[in-house]
Amino acid sequence: MNLSSLNDVFVDQLADLYSAENQLLKALPQVANAATDPDLRKAFEHHLEETRQHVTRLGTIFGELGIAPPAEECEAMKGLIAEGDEIVRSTGDPMAKDAALIAAAQRIEHYEIAAYGTARTLAGELDLGNAKSLLDQTLGEEGNADKTLTKIATGGLFSTGVNREAVTGRT
Numbered sequence: 264m265n266l267s268s269l270n271d272v273f274v275d276q277l278a279d280l281y282s283a284e285n286q287l288l289k290a291l292p293q294v295a296n297a298a299t300d301p302d303l304r305k306a307f308e309h310h311l312e313e314t315r316q317h318v319t320r321l322g323t324i325f326g327e328l329g330i331a332p333p334a335e336e337c338e339a340m341k342g343l344i345a346e347g348d349e350i351v352r353s354t355g356d357p358m359a360k361d362a363a364l365i366a367a368a369q370r371i372e373h374y375e376i377a378a379y380g381t382a383r384t385l386a387g388e389l390d391l392g393n394a395k396s397l398l399d400q401t402l403g404e405e406g407n408a409d410k411t412l413t414k415i416a417t418g419g420l421f422s423t424g425v426n427r428e429a430v431t432g433r434t
Contacts, residue, residue, distance in 0.1 A: 273385040278333040280378055281321045283340035287314050287371070290344045297350070298364055299357040302415050307368070310408050317404070320397040324386075327393060343371050365416045372409040379405055 266272055291314060295307035325332045347367040353360060379402040386395035 269385060270389060273382065273389055273391075274328065274330065274333070275335075276378065276382045276385060277321060277324060278335040279337045279339075280375075280382060281318065281325070281332045282335050282337040283375065283378070284314055284317045284321065286337065286340045286344055287311075288318065290347065293351050294347060294364060294368065298361055300361045300415065303361050303365065306408070306411050306415060313404050313408070317401050320401055324391075324394045324397060327391075339374060340371070343367070343374060347371070362416065365412050369409055369412050372405055372412065375405045376402065376409065 264275060266275065288311070291307055291311040295304050295311065298304040298307055322332065347364070350360065350363045350367050353363070379398055383395055383398040383402055386392075386398055
């Protein structure tokens with residue numbers, strides 16, 4: 264990897280995100296199928312659709328830069344997905360498993376929030392307005408996904424949430 268300029272750093276960050284999102288496209292259907300809580304399953308399915316848009320947006324940015332997405336593998340996402348796969352394959356109380364799926368998904372969301380925040384900042388520094396806007400849109404969706412997972416875990420105002428159900432053993 265040659266990082267001779269801020270643009271090189273930006274392209275490297277985009278390549279990492281592109282790989283991460285493509286890995287998620289393969290993993291999210293299994294995670295959704297492993298969820299037993301209907302709201303959690305729906306949240307994972309919704310985020311799968313958003314992830315498809317994230318890949319499209321990144322492709323648009325690469326096109327605007329006049330380059331093809333580099334063939335790079337995001338090792339961090341690979342590890343996060345491997346941890347999630349362990350949970351998908353696990354047995355036990357369904358609510359406890361859903362709570363573990365939420366925890367794994369939130370680790371992924373926090374990684375993505377950090378990565379998209381960095382990429383958006385770099386796009387701003389490089390005066391790439393459309394790229395910054397596209398990255399900001401995705402960053403907002405990643406933040407919303409994290410908030411949705413928290414709400415499902417804790418139950419929000421009128422529900423006990425997955426975490427409480429896992430504690431009490433209610434299904």
